[in-house]
Amino acid sequence: MLALPRRFAPRLRALRPYSSSTPRFPCVEAHATRESRLASSFSSSSGPEPPYARPNPTSYNVFRSKKPLPLTYHSSSLPTFDVAYETWGTLSPARDNVILLHTGLSASSHAASTSSNPTEGWWEKFIGPGKPLDTNNFFVVCTNVLGGCYGSTGPSAIDPETGVPYATHFPILSIFDMVRAQFRLLDDLGVDKLYASVGSSMGAMQSLAAGLLHPERVGKIVSISGTARSTPSSIAMRYAQRSVLMADPNWNNGFYYDAVPPHTGMKLARQIATITYRSGPEWDARFGRQMRPPPPDTPVAEPRVPALCPDFLIETYLDHQGEQFCLKYDANSLIYISKAMDLFDLTFPALQALRLPEIPLSESQSTSTIDFAPPHSTSHSKSHPPPTNPPPHLSDLAQGLTLLANTPTLVLGVQSDILFTIEQQREVVDALRMAGNDRVVYYELGGVWGHDTFLLDVLNVGGAIRGFLS
Structure with missing residues (x-):
């Protein structure tokens, strides 16, 4: 038998009591406690849905559409639906100063504080008088997306046909369905054309989709840390x-x-x-x-033993x-x-397969008709030259974005983003320019905040937005 050097013996003796004792897992025990507490709370009552920390219903507005909403992946429509929304600023008499703000995956309509809900919103430092979305000039509208759980119709909403939550009977949604629901709200508000469509992360997807579905109704597009195809x-x-x-x-x-x-x-x-x-x-x-830090009752001289x-x-x-x-x-x-x-995929073959009624795609179009368009003098780029030999998939995307050829667009990316990488922002910019858009403004940001930069970097993200919207 192999003998261990004597210098290891004291350490092995010190560890032996730990290895022979019953293992404890405080993290597992804490989770079990929560499970038990939740189980006891549900045993006495069965509410319509779990106690999610959703906003107070009196703090947001609800648009209720009784007109069916066509869905991308279903032959049937959603018969009725609600869209929760909040607004900031004053709607101009001509109703031409509206900015539609799109949310990320899990955000509510509460992008900034209001008189009915003074708590800070998820984009608090970007919305208000003198801020990037300047409420002295703009009327900002933010919705909870269709499919969400903060006031808009989603799986946790009551199915009118059964009287119980939809759950997974709810239809599969697309980003386009969410945007269609938002434009139903805009119709109800009497807004014919947006000054701008603004979004970050999933909101950037919605922002681009809004311009494709209704190019005549979107004045400008802001796409921050997003993508044109997942x-x-x-x-x-x-x-x-x-x-x-x-x-x-x-x-x-x-x-x-x-x-x-x-x-x-x-x-x-x-x-x-x-x-x-x-x-x-x-x-x-x-x-x-x-x-x-070790537990308060741990002796100072006792060596730290790693836990699971x-x-x-x-x-x-x-x-x-x-x-x-x-x-x-x-x-x-x-x-x-x-x-x-x-x-989500805005390449021409994908859009053609969906046959979206709002997008007039010509089946006779060929990707060979898309050539690189040199940047116009008003097109700005930071740290990214145009491609000299664009790959085939970029031509497909350029063809899909042809309806945005005349829409001024700001694309902003973050070099440390690992979820929506900087290459995806460059791809959107290149495709827009190849589609003939000579009013693309593009910036790349440094820093270490990654994807969450759009929530944190008020100076650079906010400055780019302010300059583009002015």
Whole structure:
């Protein structure tokens, strides 16, 4: 038998009591406690849906459409639907100063504080007098998307035909369906043309889709940290989120509204998502390899023994993010909306296959008719020269974006973004220019905030928006 050097013996004796004791997992115990607490709360009552931390219904407006909404992937229509929305600023007499602000995946319509809801919104520092979306000049409208759970019709809403939540009987949605619902709201408000369509992340997808569906009704487009077609890497990350969520037994094929919600799956899904929202350099600067503080009753001289629960600060951060989110958003909404993001594709073959009635696509068009258009003198680019030999897929995208050839467009990307990479922003810019758009403004931002830069960098993101809208 191999004998260990004597210098290892003291350490092995110190570890032996730990290896023979019953293992404890505080993180698992804490989660079990939450599960038990939720189970007891649902045993005495069965509300129409779980206690998500949704906004107070009196703090937003609701547009209710009784006219059926055609859907991209279904032959039938959504018979009725609601769209929750909030507004800031004053609508001009000519109704020509409207900015439609599109949200990311899980945001509500509460983009900034209002008199009825003074809590800070998700884009608080960007909306208001003198801010990038200047309410001294513009009337800003933000909606909760169709499929959401913050006032708009989604899987947690009551199906009028059954009297119970739609759950997974809700139809598969597209980004185009969400935008159509928003334009129904604009029709109700008497808005014929938007001054601008503005969006970040999934909102950038909606912003581009709005211009394609209604090029005559959109004056300008702002696309921040978005894409014109979902990439395999982003699809993979969202699939992983849906997989862990749907593997939660509480998900129950989507029918959980009278029982304990799938909070474990939601927590894990949020942890995966959070990893994609920031960047490695930021994690290094913010957390490094720092360990969480030991329990207060730990003897100072006792060596730290690693656990299978969070030891590193980055682990505690992800754990906190998951805990904070897992009961604040409807699991089915996350599944449906993330799937809509996966399906988003503005290349000509994809649009032609969808046969969207609002987009007059010519089947006789050939991708060979799309050539690179040199940038006009008003087209700005930072750190990105135009392509000399564009790949075939770029021609397909340029052909899909031909209806945006005359729409001034701001595209803004972040070099540290790993979810919607800088290559995707460059692709949108190149395709627009190849389609003949000589009014493309493009900026690349540095920094370490990754995808969340659009929420945090008021100076640079806000400055680009302000300059473009002026």
